[in-house]
Amino acid sequence: MDDLLQEFLAETTESLAVLDVELVRFEREPADATILGNIFRLMHTIKGTCGFLGLPRLGSVAHAGENILGKFRDGELPVTPQAVSLILKAIDHIRALLAELAAQGCEPPGDDTAVIAEIDGLAAGTAAPEPALPAEDSFPVAAELLAEVARAIEVPSQAAPAEPARAAARAEAPAKTPETKDAPASSIRVNVDVIENLMTLISELVLTRNQLLQMQRSQKDNEFKVPLQRLSHITSDLQDGVTRLRMQPIGNAWNKLPRIVRDLAVETGKKIELVMQGAETELDRQILEMIKDPLTHMVRNSADHGIENPAQRLAAGKPEGGTITLDAYHESGHIFIRIADDGRGLDVNRIRAKAIANGLATETALAAMGEQQILQFIFRPGFSTAEKVTSVSGRGVGMDVVRTNIERIGGTIELSSSAGHGTTVLIKIPLTLAIVSALIVETARQRFAIPQLNIIELVGVSDRSDARIETINTSPVLRLRDRLLPLVSLRGLLGLEPGPGQDRFVVVAQVGANRFGIIVDRVFDAEEIVVKPVAPLLRGTRFYAGNTILGDGSVIMILDPNDLSGAAGQIDTDQAAGAALAASSQVEAQSSFLLFRAGDRELKAIPLELVSRIESLDAASIEHVGGRQVVQYRQHLMPLVPFHDGHAWKANGQQDVLVFSDKDRRMGLAVDEVVDIVRDRMAVELSSSRPGLLGSAVIAGKAADIVDVGHFLGLAFTDWFELSSRRAGIRRALVVDDSAFFRSLVVPLLAAADWQVTTAADGAEALRLREDGQRFDVIISDIEMPNLDGLALASAIRGDARWGGTPLIALSSRDDERDREAGREAGFDDYLAKTDQAGLPDTLARAIRAALAARQANDNLRRAS
Amino acid sequence: MIGRPLCLVVDDSRVIRRIAADILRGFGFQVGEAEHGRAAVEFCRRAVPAFVLLDWNMPEMDGITCLRALRSMKLEPRPVVVMCTTENGLTKIREALESGADEYIMKPYDRDVLLAKLEQLGLTEPA
Numbered sequence: 001m002d003d004l005l006q007e008f009l010a011e012t013t014e015s016l017a018v019l020d021v022e023l024v025r026f027e028r029e030p031a032d033a034t035i036l037g038n039i040f041r042l043m044h045t046i047k048g049t050c051g052f053l054g055l056p057r058l059g060s061v062a063h064a065g066e067n068i069l070g071k072f073r074d075g076e077l078p079v080t081p082q083a084v085s086l087i088l089k090a091i092d093h094i095r096a097l098l099a100e101l102a103a104q105g106c107e108p109p110g111d112d113t114a115v116i117a118e119i120d121g122l123a124a125g126t127a128a129p130e131p132a133l134p135a136e137d138s139f140p141v142a143a144e145l146l147a148e149v150a151r152a153i154e155v156p157s158q159a160a161p162a163e164p165a166r167a168a169a170r171a172e173a174p175a176k177t178p179e180t181k182d183a184p185a186s187s188i189r190v191n192v193d194v195i196e197n198l199m200t201l202i203s204e205l206v207l208t209r210n211q212l213l214q215m216q217r218s219q220k221d222n223e224f225k226v227p228l229q230r231l232s233h234i235t236s237d238l239q240d241g242v243t244r245l246r247m248q249p250i251g252n253a254w255n256k257l258p259r260i261v262r263d264l265a266v267e268t269g270k271k272i273e274l275v276m277q278g279a280e281t282e283l284d285r286q287i288l289e290m291i292k293d294p295l296t297h298m299v300r301n302s303a304d305h306g307i308e309n310p311a312q313r314l315a316a317g318k319p320e321g322g323t324i325t326l327d328a329y330h331e332s333g334h335i336f337i338r339i340a341d342d343g344r345g346l347d348v349n350r351i352r353a354k355a356i357a358n359g360l361a362t363e364t365a366l367a368a369m370g371e372q373q374i375l376q377f378i379f380r381p382g383f384s385t386a387e388k389v390t391s392v393s394g395r396g397v398g399m400d401v402v403r404t405n406i407e408r409i410g411g412t413i414e415l416s417s418s419a420g421h422g423t424t425v426l427i428k429i430p431l432t433l434a435i436v437s438a439l440i441v442e443t444a445r446q447r448f449a450i451p452q453l454n455i456i457e458l459v460g461v462s463d464r465s466d467a468r469i470e471t472i473n474t475s476p477v478l479r480l481r482d483r484l485l486p487l488v489s490l491r492g493l494l495g496l497e498p499g500p501g502q503d504r505f506v507v508v509a510q511v512g513a514n515r516f517g518i519i520v521d522r523v524f525d526a527e528e529i530v531v532k533p534v535a536p537l538l539r540g541t542r543f544y545a546g547n548t549i550l551g552d553g554s555v556i557m558i559l560d561p562n563d564l565s566g567a568a569g570q571i572d573t574d575q576a577a578g579a580a581l582a583a584s585s586q587v588e589a590q591s592s593f594l595l596f597r598a599g600d601r602e603l604k605a606i607p608l609e610l611v612s613r614i615e616s617l618d619a620a621s622i623e624h625v626g627g628r629q630v631v632q633y634r635q636h637l638m639p640l641v642p643f644h645d646g647h648a649w650k651a652n653g654q655q656d657v658l659v660f661s662d663k664d665r666r667m668g669l670a671v672d673e674v675v676d677i678v679r680d681r682m683a684v685e686l687s688s689s690r691p692g693l694l695g696s697a698v699i700a701g702k703a704a705d706i707v708d709v710g711h712f713l714g715l716a717f718t719d720w721f722e723l724s725s726r727r728a729g730i731r732r733a734l735v736v737d738d739s740a741f742f743r744s745l746v747v748p749l750l751a752a753a754d755w756q757v758t759t760a761a762d763g764a765e766a767l768r769l770r771e772d773g774q775r776f777d778v779i780i781s782d783i784e785m786p787n788l789d790g791l792a793l794a795s796a797i798r799g800d801a802r803w804g805g806t807p808l809i810a811l812s813s814r815d816d817e818r819d820r821e822a823g824r825e826a827g828f829d830d831y832l833a834k835t836d837q838a839g840l841p842d843t844l845a846r847a848i849r850a851a852l853a854a855r856q857a858n859d860n861l862r863r864a865s
Numbered sequence: 866m867i868g869r870p871l872c873l874v875v876d877d878s879r880v881i882r883r884i885a886a887d888i889l890r891g892f893g894f895q896v897g898e899a900e901h902g903r904a905a906v907e908f909c910r911r912a913v914p915a916f917v918l919l920d921w922n923m924p925e926m927d928g929i930t931c932l933r934a935l936r937s938m939k940l941e942p943r944p945v946v947v948m949c950t951t952e953n954g955l956t957k958i959r960e961a962l963e964s965g966a967d968e969y970i971m972k973p974y975d976r977d978v979l980l981a982k983l984e985q986l987g988l989t990e991p992a
Contacts, residue, residue, distance in 0.1 A: 004884070038924065041923070
């Protein structure tokens with residue numbers, strides 16, 4: 001095909017995509033002259049270009065569109081949804097013509113008068129204000145006539161010059177000179193294949209470079225060393241450069257969405273606003289292609305099932321129009337995409353019923369699950385929440401396909417939903433797929449690659465050193481800086497030949513919020529590896545993300561940390577229930593729990609992160625002083641607290657103790673028996689009124705009481721949560737967090753320090769308290785929450801005199817420097833990390849003290865001046 | 866031969882820029898391209914074209930604004946500017962001429978039309 005025509009097709013297709021987006025914006029802000037100007041210009045350009053190329057059909061449709069847009073611009077025609085629909089229809093018509101043009105290389109014969117008449121009819125409709133009222137069948141005729149008249153009056157710019165223009169284009173073809181352009185072009189268009197080829201070549205170059213480096217390493221210094229280093233650097237730069245070539249803004253994948261949402265809204269009679277943030281975030285073209293469909297599907301879902309119709313929304317006390325928010329951002333080598341709506345949320349009961357009906361789970365199993373856990377069933381194959389499949393989202397693709405697609409590119413997808421408040425989906429995907437940095441390890445004389453992105457640190461372990469691998473009920477764990485880390489053994493997991501206990505290294509890895517260790521024999525270098533997909537033959541196996549060729553030419557498997565993380569701490573638990581839960585909850589944030597028994601036969605559970613050590617003490621070493629128990633522990637006296645009051649202290653034998661520590665202070669919780677360590681989600685059914693228990697939950701298929709660590713900390717150290725300014729009288733704290741578990745963890749801590757605590761589940765709820773006239777001495781807030789997040793809450797608090805002076809402390813699971821910065825900017829006095837749960841009581845106390853002191857100082861200053 | 870004269874095609878459509886550029890190269894010009902008025906002004910800061918073919922309706926900076934900007938730059942030697950227009954209203958044409966355009970040309974144009982314009986402006990010797 002003529003490459004000028006090719007160019008025209010590309011340009012016009014781009015313009016149409018922009019038009020779609022702009023028109024939807026325009027419909028919402030019809031008064032915005034800039035948007036309309038832009039739309040008009042794009043249509044005008046399409047028309048103008050058609051004239052040059054001699055494309056009368058396209059030209060005339062575009063002309064009709066331009067005509068009506070001109071009337072909008074001059075205020076001759078009101079902007080109605082019908083009118084916009086008509087223009088969108090014209091755009092679709094143009095698109096269809098383009099498709100034919102692309103297929104046949106020339107404009108096919110045909111008739112566009114119907115579309116043009118419809119458009120012109122609307123355009124002319126302004127002259128006669130009630131065109132729809134006459135008898136129905138007479139209307140199209142009148143419109144057509146009007147259109148014809150309109151065309152006849154107008155200078156027919158489309159048809160007449162077409163022939164000479166075509167001739168011109170043809171005549172000019174041989175006159176082309178292969179001159180290099182003097183034009184200072186800021187960008188050029190390159191065929192995708194060229195870039196893909198380049199990428200493959202770079203991959204091979206990286207391999208060869210690695211091979212050379214490896215050879216060099218085994219040699220003494222020679223004259224190749226310096227140039228080789230240079231080659232190495234250039235290769236890295238080249239690789240970066242080419243990777244960047246493939247980057248495209250994610251907005252390219254979003255272009256179609258406003259139109260889709262708009263059409264859906266019109267079709268279903270809803271009011272939906274689509275907010276898109278971070279459209280300029282760049283990611284690999286290949287990934288962009290792969291997430292396009294899942295994204296579209298999820299936005300459709302939100303619009304079709306999530307957002308209620310205006311009447312339902314008003315009845316629920318929400319604004320009439322719903323909002324779908326798309327948000328993309330870079331973070332630690334990944335792209336995060338958030339799709340959130342403020343609709344009705346997922347219907348847990350319906351999902352539950354469906355899961356039972358489809359035989360995905362038994363009623364008993366479901367009864368034991370938390371709501372968020374049940375929601376995850378929508379990711380299971382063959383599950384669709386819509387009772388009747390609508391034309392909109394019922395396309396045979398379910399969320400399971402979405403999840404599979406995301407996971408195929410090494411991404412994860414998390415879903416959370418709250419009834420009546422909406423649904424949020426968070427997708428995390430790597431920036432690029434082609435080349436990753438990986439650590440090469442060896443187990444049982446086989447080498448494996450572990451992606452560096454997931455690796456936190458390496459720990460050398462031996463039986464003699466402090467860092468040694470222990471087993472708690474057959475699950476291996478590592479004590480690392482006063483934390484217990486669940487481990488997986490590659491040997492066991494992959495069924496490799498059992499070695500003579502030669503495990504010498506633990507690779508500490510992190511997936512999402514989960515930290516775990518991988519036991520390996522040896523660790524080699526980190527290498528840039530080219531990821532080749534797993535061969536179809538091996539696709540059924542777990543734990544592998546692909547394979548690669550090393551510098552020495554050997555082929556090794558790349559381990560998939562996602563899969564490994566699921567296996568950590570979960571081996572040897574109740575297999576049946578464990579497997580079912582693992583499957584349904586893998587995508588959710590999991591935690592490791594320590595299960596133990598104390599007092600009765602009920603299992604007790606405590607988040608493993610809170611426990612620094614598990615000790616088995618000699619009962620004889622426990623001293624009983626004034627009704628309290630202490631033990632010599634690491635050259636200090638450590639207070640021991642029995643789990644229940646009637647605890648029978650043994651005179652001899654062993655006493656199992658869970659050690660909690662914070663800086664230089666430690667306490668031990670005496671329990672009867674440590675049972676197991678398991679991985680599962682935190683899903684607490686809050687029901688317990690017993691002191692020391694937060695409630696019960698099902699963990700790895702077993703019912704267990706969740707222990708309130710704060711309660712026991714308070715028993716051991718009355719000053720654990722001591723605050724300096726006691727004289728202030730009754731002090732009131734507000735805790736804002738959407739996690740019931742976390743609220744329950746913080747509240748007793750504060751209460752133990754004589755704070756009167758009020759809780760709110762999100763920022764909006766907190767602000768309602770402000771409207772109620774409530775006052776607090778300190779506000780502690782989570783960052784990520786539905787409805788109104790912590791940052792928005794902070795801005796709202798700082799922007800109003802009522803709470804403006806209240807110390808505000810952020811407590812978030814996200815705590816890199818950028819998050820802290822954003823927190824401070826929004827108005828938080830301090831920013832604390834939730835992840836450090838053991839240290840939390842102390843940090844929190846200190847932060848409150850500091851914030852109060854700072855405020856006091858300000859008050860004094862104000863009074864003095 | 867003292868080098869081929871430089872001309873600048875300003876249009877937001879790649880396709881039209883290419884058509885115009887191909888025609889102009891055929892006449893022996895060196896051709897620069899700009900996708901909107903601002904880019905055209907930038908271009909002229911670095912190299913003064915003998916001839917500018919300037920579209921009207923463009924993003925960022927439209928043709929008439931660009932024209933006024935070019936004229937206020939007092940470029941030496943003064944480039945000949947031809948405004949392209951599909952809007953052949955008299956007011957538009959007058960506005961263009963008053964703002965310093967030397968000629969205007971109706972879109973779509975072809976090789977012959979453009980050549981005639983250039984000859985009329987004395988930019989090419991008749992073939």
